[in-house]
Amino acid sequence: MGLLDYFRASRNKKGSATVARERLQILVAHDRAERDRPSYLPKLQEELIAVISKYVKIDRNKVSVSLERGERQDILELNIVLSDDTVPSR
Amino acid sequence: MARIIVVTSGKGGVGKTTTSAAFSMGLARRGYRTAVIDFDVGLRNLDLVMGCERRVVYDFVNVINGEANLNQALIRDKRSDNLYVLPASQTRDKEALTREGVGRVLEELAQNFDYVVCDSPAGIERGATMAMYFADDALVVTNPEVSSVRDSDRMLGILASKSRRAENNEEPIREFLLLTRYSPERVHRGEMLSVKDVQDILSLDLLGVIPESPAVLTASNSGVPVILDDQSDAGQAYQDMVGRYLGESLPHRFLDLPKKGLFSRLFGG
Numbered sequence: 001m002g003l004l005d006y007f008r009a010s011r012n013k014k015g016s017a018t019v020a021r022e023r024l025q026i027l028v029a030h031d032r033a034e035r036d037r038p039s040y041l042p043k044l045q046e047e048l049i050a051v052i053s054k055y056v057k058i059d060r061n062k063v064s065v066s067l068e069r070g071e072r073q074d075i076l077e078l079n080i081v082l083s084d085d086t087v088p089s090r
Numbered sequence: 091m092a093r094i095i096v097v098t099s100g101k102g103g104v105g106k107t108t109t110s111a112a113f114s115m116g117l118a119r120r121g122y123r124t125a126v127i128d129f130d131v132g133l134r135n136l137d138l139v140m141g142c143e144r145r146v147v148y149d150f151v152n153v154i155n156g157e158a159n160l161n162q163a164l165i166r167d168k169r170s171d172n173l174y175v176l177p178a179s180q181t182r183d184k185e186a187l188t189r190e191g192v193g194r195v196l197e198e199l200a201q202n203f204d205y206v207v208c209d210s211p212a213g214i215e216r217g218a219t220m221a222m223y224f225a226d227d228a229l230v231v232t233n234p235e236v237s238s239v240r241d242s243d244r245m246l247g248i249l250a251s252k253s254r255r256a257e258n259n260e261e262p263i264r265e266f267l268l269l270t271r272y273s274p275e276r277v278h279r280g281e282m283l284s285v286k287d288v289q290d291i292l293s294l295d296l297l298g299v300i301p302e303s304p305a306v307l308t309a310s311n312s313g314v315p316v317i318l319d320d321q322s323d324a325g326q327a328y329q330d331m332v333g334r335y336l337g338e339s340l341p342h343r344f345l346d347l348p349k350k351g352l353f354s355r356l357f358g359g
Binding site: 015016017018020021023024025027028031032035 | 235236239240243244247277280281282283284287290291292
């Protein structure tokens with residue numbers, strides 16, 4: 001059992017620095033994207049929510065506005081999830 | 091005109107004050123007139139690490155408020171004629187650090203010194219942002235540990251956007267990575283982020299790697315900057331780092347496990 005523990009422990013330890021690195025890579029990329037996004041995005045998001053709310057009921061937490069910067073073009077992406085109880089008035 | 095260097099990290103306890111003390115002493119020992127300023131208003135500690143805590147009469151805030159002049163507040167180091175310490179105020183709050191006041195003091199220091207080292211407090215409050223606002227160079231002190239690396243990246247964002255150089259569209263602050271409390275053994279065992287991991291994530295020029303070392307505590311216990319401990323690994327690593335900052339190309343030491351001979355393998359050590 002002692003020997004098994006030894007191997008198990010050493011294998012787990014191998015993992016922790018790798019896990020740390022992978023978590024950080026994702027986190028830092030996310031932080032930087034957040035940091036680099038234009039300052040008008042939050043306001044744009046607020047105004048879009050206000051306009052859309054006039055017509056349909058939406059959950060404001062399910063609206064996302066993001067800007068992706070590519071080499072040849074930037075993409076402004078607007079994503080709105082309509083909830084189940086959103087029945088558009090006819 | 092002096093070059094202004096901020097020692098920053100975001101996270102606390104990673105070695106900013108130890109680094110400020112060692113780095114400024116290293117520059118002074120090489121003949122450069124150097125001033126080191128404690129920006130941690132309310133939690134002054136640089137004086138302790140430098141061993142001049144009993145000689146503090148006036149402080150940084152006194153100078154900003156015109157209650158003392160710089161010559162009265164600067165404490166000359168007893169070991170190097172080139173090194174002066176400007177202690178933080180222990181009683182005032184951080185709001186005393188106005189941009190105008192800090193700018194005035196730094197400008198006056200810049201007339202008389204080659205290097206001005208700003209020891210930043212942890213966090214991103216006024217003391218920290220003031221310490222970095224006027225900087226020409228930044229030493230980003232980082233431990234090989236997730237929260238420290240993340241905070242360092244956050245500081246890089248602030249350095250790039252909220253500094254005088256950024257606001258005036260001047261050449262950006264030169265940023266350097268200083269990895270501290272590094273344990274080659276734990277890296278080898280896969281328990282700790284390696285130099286390469288941290289460098290890949292932060293993509294910064296590596297100025298130095300300071301190994302985890304008992305010499306650091308011994309040095310701060312006795313109020314002697316660890317760089318003066320020529321025998322210690324940490325002291326030598328800081329000496330190398332100062333050399334690199336001044337443009338020397340020196341290989342990084344203390345990154346690998348010491349090779350063990352048969353004797354030490356058998357008997358430990």
